[in-house]
Amino acid sequence: MTQHSQFALLGTRRFLPFFITQLLGAFNDNVFKQGLIFVILFNMAFSDKTGNLLVNFCHMLFILPFFLFSALGGQFGEKFAKDALIRVIKLAEIIIMLVGAAGFFLNSLPLLLLALFGMGTHSALFGPVKYSILPATLREEELVGGNALVEMGTFLAILAGTIGAGVIMSGSHSAGIVSGAIVLVACLGYVASRNIPRSHAALPELVLDWNIFRQTWATVRLGLGQRPAVSRSLLGNSWFWFIGSIYLAQIPAFAKDLLHGDKTVITLILTVFSVGIALGSVLCERLSGRKVEIGLVPFGSMGMTIFGILLWWHSAGFPTAAEPYTWLTLLGQGQAWWLLADILGIGIFGGFYIVPLYALIQSRTVENERARVIAANNILNALFMVVSALVAMLLLNVAGLSIPQLFLVVSLMNIAVNAYIFKIVPEFTMRFLIWLLSHSMYRVRHEGLEAIPDEGAAVLVCNHVSFVDALLIGGAVRRPVRFVMYYKIYQLPVLNFIFRTAGTVPIAGRSEDEKTYEQAFQRIAQYLADGEVVCIFPEGKLTTSGEIDEFKAGVERILAANPVPVIPMALQGLWGSFFSRAPHKGLFKRFWSRITLVAGQPMPADTGRLVLQEQVAQLRGDVR
CATH class of the missing domain: 1.20.1250.20 (MFS general substrate transporter like domains)
Known part of the structure; x- marks a missing residue:
């Protein structure tokens, strides 16, 4: 595409x-x-x-x-x-x-x-x-x-x-x-x-x-x-305007009293802040892979907090001058560049924070309620902006804080508010960890993912190369994907949080735990009946050689009981990476692996497991 x-x-x-x-x-x-x-x-x-x-x-x-x-x-x-x-x-x-x-x-x-x-x-x-x-x-x-x-x-x-x-x-x-x-x-x-x-x-x-x-x-x-993801996004959106209103309201006094500047300095700071928001907003599409990626919201929240604290830190002891600074003379002060970088950073990460929230609210609200839900968002935004003015007045005039100290308090409040939101809706944190993995340890390229339908049930089958296969696939596919995976991988520390949040289905061999085995097929059938996408790794285990092992019969049982389209997929280039079972990989060997996820065309539900195995092998090619 x-x-x-x-x-x-x-x-x-x-x-x-x-x-x-x-x-x-x-x-x-x-x-x-x-x-x-x-x-x-x-x-x-x-x-x-x-x-x-x-x-x-x-x-x-x-x-x-x-x-x-x-x-x-x-x-x-x-x-x-x-x-x-x-x-x-x-x-x-x-x-x-x-x-x-x-x-x-x-x-x-x-x-x-x-x-x-x-x-x-x-x-x-x-x-x-x-x-x-x-x-x-x-x-x-x-x-x-x-x-x-x-x-x-x-x-x-x-x-x-x-x-x-x-x-x-x-x-x-x-x-x-x-x-x-x-x-x-x-x-x-x-x-x-x-x-x-x-x-x-x-x-x-x-x-x-x-x-x-x-x-x-x-x-x-x-x-x-x-649903919690939408309702908490409304609160997160309004919290952004709470923070933004405090910064915008204090910029004139900050420029005049703290930076000893004239009107042009106010304009300079407003320009830097607005350009930061605009830059962060337009970068969202590239960082999110053209899909609603709420994993950027925690990233944006952390950035706003860090740069808010840095703004407080860099504001101390700004040098005075005989005449008020103009925007040009202000740039002659080295400390001013740090302050402007902090303001730009707050704006950029604010863009990362707000754009995915708006997109999530729009995409996950039913059409005949969407305008009213956005109206509710506007009401909450107005309420939060009024409260922000009252909070600023209390902290500045009653508590006696300076403007930089107000910025510090707001940055610390941002940690508490978003921790609450992310605790209630762990999907934000889960998507952030997936996004971080697919944009740091691995360089992931996608081919043919438009074959996955936008609506309706489907089964994805893919080769199993590493402990993070599910995270890489989940981060690439636009729709939520319900993974079926070996229960011992499901129970891995840290990753277990992500798997549970994503609705992953743990499965065991029938001889290991028959109850877990049967419950897995029941949950898979329910997901498919609800029109969701289920991904399975038919090899049943991680490859120890880099080659594709024989597909097990479980995939045929799933498709026989739930006749939905099946889409073959393949991961290329993951063998030898840190989370694979390649021997002699070392701690940092191929740590920055270049990965490709390839999807083929949908196949009918009566396709046999060996045919699916052959299709996955063809998609993978010679790149292990």
């Missing part, structure tokens, strides 16, 4: 118009919000205390609609065609921006605040349809790449809008320019939305509940009542 970059999606009509629409919306949000903040702080006769109070009020006013209207947005996203709904929302944005433009022209705070509340409402209604339309328009192998592009575009649009507003508002005739800009961008967003392809309603018979509070509670319950 030809592998295309995620950026190829930007050349398709099913993605590009939507991408431009959401990009322009995020950009417009931030141009307007930053423009409003500049007006409050510099164009209106408020004291510093009143101005700061109004700025914080603006942040709260923008978040409030997420509590009030996200549930309604989730219902809209299920009941109406998503493309038509987006166009209606974009038309509303034009009207809202016309109100905002009048506010800038008249220097009217009430009109500006009304428009700000309107933009918050617009975002609350757009969010559920924004993320629920992706699984409807993208193929499974494109979902991670599509989410990565959306996250990259969102953060870069936030950055561009923030900087653009600063440039506009610092010049002359700023009211006219910013008014024209926000209306023009809203119109361009509507034009782009006109080209979004048709996307049907998931649940057109849904009866709308206009009781905001009842439906909000019902929506949150729906989200948290999903």
Whole structure:
């Protein structure tokens, strides 16, 4: 199967118009919000205390609609065609921006605040349809790449809008320019939305509940009542926004008070952080092998913690100067490069953390609940952002922590929160260990894996070369795979955790333990009846010579009782690696082995074991 970059999606009509629409919306949000903040702080006769109070009020006013209207947005996203709904929302944005433009022209705070509340409402209604339309328009192998592009575009649009507003508002005739800009961008967003392809309603018979509070509670319950992997992903997603909100809120004071910088230093740090998120997001597709790889979530969590602690460590004793540092003079300080590297690292690993979570929520939620589950996610995100502001206020103003110490506390809290999530859903940790193995000790290449069906039961048969065969196959196949393996390998320390979490079936020889033997066939039959993929190693043991041993009759018993397609597979290049039984391999001999996993075409269930053995041998070839 030809592998295309995620950026190829930007050349398709099913993605590009939507991408431009959401990009322009995020950009417009931030141009307007930053423009409003500049007006409050510099164009209106408020004291510093009143101005700061109004700025914080603006942040709260923008978040409030997420509590009030996200549930309604989730219902809209299920009941109406998503493309038509987006166009209606974009038309509303034009009207809202016309109100905002009048506010800038008249220097009217009430009109500006009304428009700000309107933009918050617009975002609350757009969010559920924004993320629920992706699984409807993208193929499974494109979902991670599509989410990565959306996250990259969102953060870069936030950055561009923030900087653009600063440039506009610092010049002359700023009211006219910013008014024209926000209306023009809203119109361009509507034009782009006109080209979004048709996307049907998931649940057109849904009866709308206009009781905001009842439906909000019902929506949150729906989200948290999903299977553990989804519900805990919602919490993990909201925790990311908790951390992100604290970092973004403290960047101005951190740049001014700790780094002794001017406004350009604030812009520099925001740029580095946003570029980090964007870079981490686009790297996700490459690191995940074009599938939803939740093993990247623990990796991202660890990275955010490590770089958060380093940011605290490197912040100590930053040298002062007679005049505030500009972004250019700041780069003349060696310590600043360490700080910027830490901020970039937090952003990159934040991208590794958030993109797989969004993709998992989308892929594992049924279509007629997806928009409402994403609405629940938005409600939780807003709640966590409000709580993050309260926590920051308590730690900074009551506990008396410095901003770097706040970053340290948040990094340590990140360990505790994600330890809870990974304990409740051990699949995250299991997938991380598989991902780590297949991206560190081994270099794994895949051929023909598209032969494995996306849905329905199937049996995979493969040669058995090492103790980690199941991990390498599990990390390569998009679907969850239930492995059948010799019970003594199943019981190996550390690996046993992974095998149990993955639903592996331990099997013993009938003469060794007849009860375990019979229970294994019962579990295999249940998995296949449920439409799952089962992988067996018909040799029944690891090879001691590198050659394929004779397939045992158990595979024929499985296929006779469960007539499903059987797909031959072969591992090449694993013989002689650290976990194989090759003699004289030594501790580090072939530790960085180049492995290929090859799959053949599906075969009928009545295929004999010797024919399957021959097919596996042909797929493996001469490469042991």
